Amino acid sequence: MATIFEVHTAHPDAQYAAQAAQAVFDLVDRLERELSRFLTNSDVARINGLAAGASTRVTPTTLECLVIARHLYDLTGGAFDVSIGTGLPLLELDPDGLVVRAREGGVRIDLGGIGKGYAVDLAAELLEEWDLGASLVHGGFSSVLVLEPPPALEGWALTLSDPAAPARLLARLSARQAALSASGLRKGDHIRDPRTGEAVRGRRAAWTLVPRPETAKADRAPREGPRMAAAAVADALTTAFMLLGLEEIESICAASPGLEAWVLPEAGADGSADLMHFAAPVEP
Amino acid sequence: MEGATFSRSAMIAITVMRVLVGWHFMYEGIAKLTSSSWSAAGYLRQARGPAAGFFRWLAAQPNLLAYADQITMWGLTIVGALLILGLFTRLSALAGIGFLVLFYAANPPFVGYFYSLPSEGSYLIVNKQLVELGALLVIMVTGSGKYAGLDRIVHALITRKPAPAVVSPAR
Amino acid sequence: MAGEEDKNKVMPPIAAGGPRKLDRRDVLKGLSTVPALGLFGYAWQQQRQYDQATLQATAAPAAAGDVQELNIALIGAGAQGQVLTDAMLRIPGLRFRAVCDVWTEYNLRRVVNILRRFKHEPNAYEDYREMLDKEKELDAVVIATPDFWHAPHTVECLKAGKHVYCEKEMSNTLEGARSMVAAARETGKLLQIGHQRRSNPRYLHCYEKLLNEAKLLGRIVTINGQWNRAVAADLGAPDRYAIPEERLKQYGFKNMHQFRNWRWYKGLGGGPIVDLGSHQIDIYTWFLGTNPSAVMASGGLLYYDPATHEWYDTVMVVYDYQTPQGPVKAYYQTQTTNGSQGYFENFMGDQGTLLISESELNYAGKIYRDPNAPAWDEWIQKGYISAPKLQELQSQEEKSGAIADVRESVSPDEHTVPVVLRDPYHQPHLQNFFDAVRGKAKLNCPPEVGYESAVSVLKVNEAIDAKSILAFKPEDFHI
Numbered sequence: 048m049a050t051i052f053e054v055h056t057a058h059p060d061a062q063y064a065a066q067a068a069q070a071v072f073d074l075v076d077r078l079e080r081e082l083s084r085f086l087t088n089s090d091v092a093r094i095n096g097l098a099a100g101a102s103t104r105v106t107p108t109t110l111e112c113l114v115i116a117r118h119l120y121d122l123t124g125g126a127f128d129v130s131i132g133t134g135l136p137l138l139e140l141d142p143d144g145l146v147v148r149a150r151e152g153g154v155r156i157d158l159g160g161i162g163k164g165y166a167v168d169l170a171a172e173l174l175e176e177w178d179l180g181a182s183l184v185h186g187g188f189s190s191v192l193v194l195e196p197p198p199a200l201e202g203w204a205l206t207l208s209d210p211a212a213p214a215r216l217l218a219r220l221s222a223r224q225a226a227l228s229a230s231g232l233r234k235g236d237h238i239r240d241p242r243t244g245e246a247v248r249g250r251r252a253a254w255t256l257v258p259r260p261e262t263a264k265a266d267r268a269p270r271e272g273p274r275m276a277a278a279a280v281a282d283a284l285t286t287a288f289m290l291l292g293l294e295e296i297e298s299i300c301a302a303s304p305g306l307e308a309w310v311l312p313e314a315g316a317d318g319s320a321d322l323m324h325f326a327a328p329v330e331p
Numbered sequence: 332m333e334g335a336t337f338s339r340s341a342m343i344a345i346t347v348m349r350v351l352v353g354w355h356f357m358y359e360g361i362a363k364l365t366s367s368s369w370s371a372a373g374y375l376r377q378a379r380g381p382a383a384g385f386f387r388w389l390a391a392q393p394n395l396l397a398y399a400d401q402i403t404m405w406g407l408t409i410v411g412a413l414l415i416l417g418l419f420t421r422l423s424a425l426a427g428i429g430f431l432v433l434f435y436a437a438n439p440p441f442v443g444y445f446y447s448l449p450s451e452g453s454y455l456i457v458n459k460q461l462v463e464l465g466a467l468l469v470i471m472v473t474g475s476g477k478y479a480g481l482d483r484i485v486h487a488l489i490t491r492k493p494a495p496a497v498v499s500p501a502r
Numbered sequence: 503m504a505g506e507e508d509k510n511k512v513m514p515p516i517a518a519g520g521p522r523k524l525d526r527r528d529v530l531k532g533l534s535t536v537p538a539l540g541l542f543g544y545a546w547q548q549q550r551q552y553d554q555a556t557l558q559a560t561a562a563p564a565a566a567g568d569v570q571e572l573n574i575a576l577i578g579a580g581a582q583g584q585v586l587t588d589a590m591l592r593i594p595g596l597r598f599r600a601v602c603d604v605w606t607e608y609n610l611r612r613v614v615n616i617l618r619r620f621k622h623e624p625n626a627y628e629d630y631r632e633m634l635d636k637e638k639e640l641d642a643v644v645i646a647t648p649d650f651w652h653a654p655h656t657v658e659c660l661k662a663g664k665h666v667y668c669e670k671e672m673s674n675t676l677e678g679a680r681s682m683v684a685a686a687r688e689t690g691k692l693l694q695i696g697h698q699r700r701s702n703p704r705y706l707h708c709y710e711k712l713l714n715e716a717k718l719l720g721r722i723v724t725i726n727g728q729w730n731r732a733v734a735a736d737l738g739a740p741d742r743y744a745i746p747e748e749r750l751k752q753y754g755f756k757n758m759h760q761f762r763n764w765r766w767y768k769g770l771g772g773g774p775i776v777d778l779g780s781h782q783i784d785i786y787t788w789f790l791g792t793n794p795s796a797v798m799a800s801g802g803l804l805y806y807d808p809a810t811h812e813w814y815d816t817v818m819v820v821y822d823y824q825t826p827q828g829p830v831k832a833y834y835q836t837q838t839t840n841g842s843q844g845y846f847e848n849f850m851g852d853q854g855t856l857l858i859s860e861s862e863l864n865y866a867g868k869i870y871r872d873p874n875a876p877a878w879d880e881w882i883q884k885g886y887i888s889a890p891k892l893q894e895l896q897s898q899e900e901k902s903g904a905i906a907d908v909r910e911s912v913s914p915d916e917h918t919v920p921v922v923l924r925d926p927y928h929q930p931h932l933q934n935f936f937d938a939v940r941g942k943a944k945l946n947c948p949p950e951v952g953y954e955s956a957v958s959v960l961k962v963n964e965a966i967d968a969k970s971i972l973a974f975k976p977e978d979f980h981i
C-alpha cells in the first residue's frame with residue numbers, strides 16, 4: 048500500500064512483540080497483493096478489466112472489503128465511492144461464491160480509500176490473537192486503531208491537528224477500542240466529489256471515530272467473520288464527510304451511537320476556522 | 332473563395348490531402364470502435380486549460396460520457412470515410428473541425444502546461460491537431476469533393492435540372 | 503455554391519446551373535478516391551491480423567470446457583497452504599473434502615473456517631494417516647508441509663491411490679526425493695512438484711517462443727540471478743495457540759520456535775538457498791535444456807543467531823553447464839540481510855539479454871537486443887515481443903554538439919515480453935495439475951523434473967561445506 052504501517056504494543060517479551068509485528072507486516076503484504084490496482088494479477092486489477100457480463104473470483108478478504116465498500120456507498124449516498132463515479136452498483140458481489148460480476152464494462156475501482164483501514168482492522172484482530180490486547184496500529188498515520196490502553200492509562204492519547212498548520216492543535220482525545228481516521232487537504236491538494244466530478248470546496252479536514260463492536264473478542268476462532276471493520280468504516284466515512292453537507296453528517300452520526308465526527312471548514316475571511324463536532328446525543 | 336482560381340495540380344494536391352486527413356480520422360474512429368475498453372474518460376480527466384472544468388465534469392457523468400464516446404467513435408469514422416470518398420465534403424470537413432476544436436481545447440499546448448503522458452513531439456500553442464484543423468479548413472472552402480469525389484457525381488445529378496445546387500448544407 | 507465557375511477555367515465544366523449530363527469524366531473523377539477506401543480496408547485487415555497474432559502469441563491456453571468435479575484434500579495449512587487454498591478457491595470443479603494439519607489450534611481451524619464459509623465441508627484431521635484411512639473418495643491431495651515431511655506424505659498419499667501436488671523443495675534429502683519418484687512410478691499416479699514458474703505463461707512464452715523458436719539470445723554464455731531479502735524477525739506464534747510439547751515431538755519438532763522456523767534447521771529444511779534458490783535454479787536448467795556439470799559455492803551464517811539458525815543466511819553459487827552450444831557459467835546469490843534488487847533471473851547471450859522474474863511488478867520480462875544482433879522485426883510483427891522502447895540516444899549528442907557520443911557501448915534496444923499473468927501466482931500450476939488429473943494436460947513438473955532440480959540445489963550446501971568444486975555425473979540426475 049506504499050505506506051507506513053506501525054504497531055505499538057506493550058508486552059514484557061520484546062521478541063514476542065517483534066514476531067507479532069512481523070506477522071502483521073506479512074498480512075499487510077498479502078492484502079497488498081490482492082488489493083493493489085497496479086499489480087496485474089491482483090483481484091482489483093482483474094475486476095477493473097472485466098468486460099460487460101464477465102465475472103472473476105476473488106479471495107475472501109477482497110470480497111469482504113468490497114462488501115464493506117458497497118455498504119458505505121449506500122450509507123453515504125455515493126459520497127464514498129471506490130469506483131470514483133464509474134458505477135460501483137454495476138458490480139454484483141456474490142459473497143458465497145466469491146464472485147464479482149460486472150453488469151457493464153468500464154467500472155474501475157481503487158480501494159485506496161478503504162484498504163488501509165481494512166488492513167488495520169485485520170492487523171488488530173491478529174494482535175488480539177497474539178494476546179497483545181494493549182496495542183495501537185496505524186497505516187500511514189491517517190488510519191489509527193487503538194485496542195486496550197497501556198497499563199495504568201485510561202486510553203491512548205490522540206490529537207487532531209490542522210493539516211495546513213500542523214502545529215495548531217485542534218483537539219485531544221483519549222480513546223480505547225476505537226478507530227480514528229483522518230482526511231485533510233494541504234495546500235494544493237484536492238478531493239473530487241465522485242457524484243459530480245467537481246472539486247470539493249469549503250472543507251479543510253475531517254476526522255471520524257468509530258468504536259469497535261463489543262462482540263466477544265477472546266473466544267472467537269481465528270479469522271471468523273463477521274469482521275469488526277471499524278477502521279475501514281472510519282476511513283470511508285471520513286472521505287465522505289469531506290463532501291457531505293453538515294446536516295447529512297449530523298444525521299449519520301445521530302443514527303449511529305458511538306460514532307463521532309469532526310469537521311474543519313475552510314478558513315473564513317479572517318483566516319480562522321473552528322472545529323465542528325458531531326455525535327449522537329448521549330442517552331440518559 | 333469566390334473569385335479564386337485553382338489549377339489542376341492544386342486541386343489534386345488538395346484531394347490528396349483530403350484523403351490523408353480522412354484516412355487518419357477513419358482509423359482513429361475504427362481503432363476506438365474495435366477496442367473493447369476505449370472511453371474518452373481518461374483523456375477528459377486529464378484535461379488542462381481554460382475549458383478543463385467542463386471536460387472533467389463531462390468525464391464524471393456516466394450517461395453523458397457514454398453518448399460522448401459513441402459520438403466520438405462513430406463521428407470520427409464517418410467523417411473519415413466521407414472525406415476519403417469526397418462525399419458531403421464541406422459538411423464533413425466542418426464536423427471534423429468541430430472534433431478537432433474539442434480535442435485541442437481539452438489539452439491545448441499552452442505555455443506552462445505539462446502532460447502526464449510524454450508526448451511524441453514538441454509543441455507550443457500549435458500542435459498536430461491544429462495543423463490538421465488548418466488542412467480541413469482548406470478542404471472545406473475549396474469543396475474538394477466536387478473536383479475528385481462522389482460530390483462531383485451527386486452534384487452533376489442534382490444539377491441536371493436548372494435548380495440551385497445545394498449539395499452541402501455546410502453554409 | 504462557390505467556386506464552380508472559377509474552376510471552369512481550368513477544369514471541365516461541372517455545374518453552371520444549366521442542364522447537363524453526367525459524363526464519363528465526372529464518374530471517373532467522382533470515383534477516383536474510392537480505391538483509397540479499399541486500401542484502407544486492406545491496411546486495417548493487416549493491422550487486425552497483427553493484433554490477432556499478438557494476442558494468440560501471448561494468450562494462455564483455453565481452460566478445459568466441462569469440469570469433472572474432483573474431491574481434494576490439503577495437508578499443511580500454513581502460509582503456503584493458505585496461498586494455495588486461495589488459488590484453488592478460484593479454480594472451478596474442486597471440492598475440498600479434508601484438511602490436515604498438526605497445528606489444529608490455529609492453522610487447521612483457520613483454513614477449515616474459510617472453506618466452510620465458501621460452502622465446502624471439509625473434515626479436519628491432525629494425522630494424515632487417519633485422513634487417508636477415512637477419506638476414501640479423494641481424487642487428489644495437495645501437500646504444503648515443511649520439506650522434511652514431503653516424502654512421507656507424498657509416498658503414503660500415492661500409495662493410497664491419490665494424485666499428489668507437492669510443494670517444492672521436493673524433499674530435503676535425495677533419498678526422500680527418490681522414494682517419491684519410485685512411488686509415483688509404482689502406483690501410476692500423478693505427482694506434480696510445486697515449481698510454479700514452469701506453468702507461468704510468461705516463463706512458458708520465453709522458453710517456447712523467445713528461446714527455442716526465435717532464439718533471440720543467440721548463444722547463452724552466462725546467467726546471473728538472485729533473491730535478496732531484508733532482515734526479518736523470526737516467525738513466532740500466538741502464545742495461546744502454542745502446540746503442546748508432546749505433539750511437537752511426535753511430529754519431529756523440538757519446540758515452537760523450530761516448528762515455525764523449520765527452514766533454518768538441518769534435517770528439516772535447507773535454508774534460503776533451498777527455500778528461494780530452488781525456484782530460480784530450476785529455471786536455469788529448464789531454459790538451458792541440460793543439467794549442470796559442476797558447482798562451486800561459498801556461504802555462511804553471517805548475521806543471524808547460530809542457536810536458532812543452522813543453515814547459511816548468505817550463499818553465492820556458480821554452476822557450470824555444458825550445453826550443445828557450448829559451456830555456460832551461471833551465478834546465483836541469496837542473502838537475507840538486505841533486499842536490494844529483490845529477485846530476478848538474467849540470461850545473457852551473445853545476441854541479447856533476457857531479464858525476468860515471477861513478480862508482476864519488478865523485472866516482469868524485458869529483453870534487450872545486442873546492437874550487433876540481426877534485427878528482431880519479424881518477432882515484433884508476430885507479437886512475440888513488444889516494439890523497442892525509444893532510446894534517448896540523440897539527446898547526449900545534441901547537447902555536446904559532438905558527432906557521436908563516445909561511450910563504452912551503445913545501449914541495446916529494450917523490448918518487453920508481452921505476457922502478463924492475471925491470476926494468482928500459483929493458479930496456473932495448480933490448474934495444470936488438475937487438468938492432468940482429468941486427463942486433459944501433461945504435467946509441467948513431473949517428479950523426474952523435480953528430482954533433477956533437487957539434485958542441483960541440494961548439492962550447494964554440500965559444496966559450501968566441501969569448499970571445493972563438486973562435479974555432477976549425468977547419472978546423478980537419473981533414477
Ligand SMILES: NC(=O)c1ccc[n+]([C@@H]2O[C@H](COP(=O)([O-])OP(=O)(O)OC[C@H]3O[C@@H](n4cnc5c(N)ncnc54)[C@H](O)[C@@H]3O)[C@@H](O)[C@H]2O)c1
Pocket residue numbers: 577578579580581582583602603604605609628630646647648649651669670671696697698753761762777
Ligand atoms: N512455491 C512457492 O512459492 C512456495 C512458497 C512458500 C512455501 N513453499 C513451500 O511450502 C511448504 C510449506 O511452507 P510454509 O511457508 O507454508 O510453512 P509453514 O510452516 O507456514 O506451514 C507448514 C504447515 O504444515 C503443518 N505441518 C507440519 N508438519 C505436519 C505434518 N506432519 N502433518 C500435517 N501438517 C503438518 C504446520 O502445522 C504448518 O501449518 C514448504 O515446503 C515450502 O518450501 C512454496
